[in-house]
Amino acid sequence: MKGMIFTEFLDMVEGSFGLAVKDRVIAAAGGTHDGAYTAVGQYDHREMVAMALELSAISGMTMQELLIAFGHHVFGIFVQGFSHFFSGTDSALVFLSRIDDYIHVEVRKLYPGAELPSFSYPPCAAGQLVMEYRSPRPMAAFAEGLVRATIKYYGQPVQLAVEDISGGAGTAARFTLTAA
Ligand code: HEM
Missing domain, CATH: 1.10.260 (434 Repressor (Amino-terminal Domain))
Structure with missing residues (x-):
């Protein structure tokens, strides 16, 4: 890490x-x-x-609360240090849909050896985004903090449902975002 x-x-x-x-x-x-x-x-x-x-x-x-708070904190640092990733995007759903195939791809170029999670995006209804986090590391709550901070940053009303899909290990989670 x-x-x-x-x-x-x-x-x-x-x-x-x-x-x-x-x-x-x-x-x-x-x-x-x-x-x-x-x-x-x-x-x-x-x-x-x-x-x-x-x-x-x-x-x-709890560990969960701490990692969520840490996700919010790190998001603020990303906004400052990587503002170009945010410009040109005006919604949390669009921004988050690009983490796996764009943002973390660019991050890997900047930091060779970065240990990044994977996100998959199962098909879903219009106005929704489903993203599934998977990692060898138990950072799902950190991802939740980053997702919540992203929603707050873009300021549009979005409902978030979080589901653990790792049997409590914290290594996989499903985030369902629904634009209100
Ligand atoms: C501009 C936006 C972003 C940048 C620059 C960025 C960059 C990074 C960097 C540098 C790391 C550390 C890699 C390492 O420790 O080796 C990381 C890890 C991580 N990123 Fe991102 N990231 C961004 C957005 C996001 C968002 C929005 C999410 C959540 C959906 C996310 C999820 C994660 C998670 C969960 C990790 C921890 C590693 C793991 O769980 O395996 N990132 N990211």
Whole structure:
């Protein structure tokens, strides 16, 4: 997993919970980096899971809630850093329909070795988008945060239904978006 995701996570922890909590979370990661992640480095995603578990224990928030909040946070960074992906698109449904065949394809060119999930788009009714997340990593709630933040960003009323399709593992989920 890219260091950028780690540095953003630790920024969010420091901003929302303070330096002392950030230090405890870093200690829980159990890595050899002592929190000194670099944005372009590549790290084991299990360190991220260990940090999120520790933050969950400290804050009383569930892993699900934390990963959704983290998705919202990272979306804000994407809007700033990758504004060209957003221009020319005026709806959440259109933007999200291009993650797998355009945005993450471009991301892979920029960051060779990026560990990205896959999204498939089963056929659905007009005014709807169904997207299915699959990954070896249990980041479905992070994806949910990104999807919710996308809907908020475009500002049109969209109903979202989220279904776990991984038997509770968090490695696959179906998102059904319906334009109101
Ligand atoms: C401009 C928009 C976007 C950019 C630039 C972007 C870029 C990235 C990058 C750099 C990573 C980290 C890869 C790694 O750790 O090796 C990532 C991971 C991920 N992205 Fe995107 N992304 C974008 C939009 C989205 C959206 C809207 C979704 C949700 C539907 C999404 C879902 C994910 C998920 C869930 C991961 C975590 C890895 C996994 O689950 O296996 N991304 N993305």
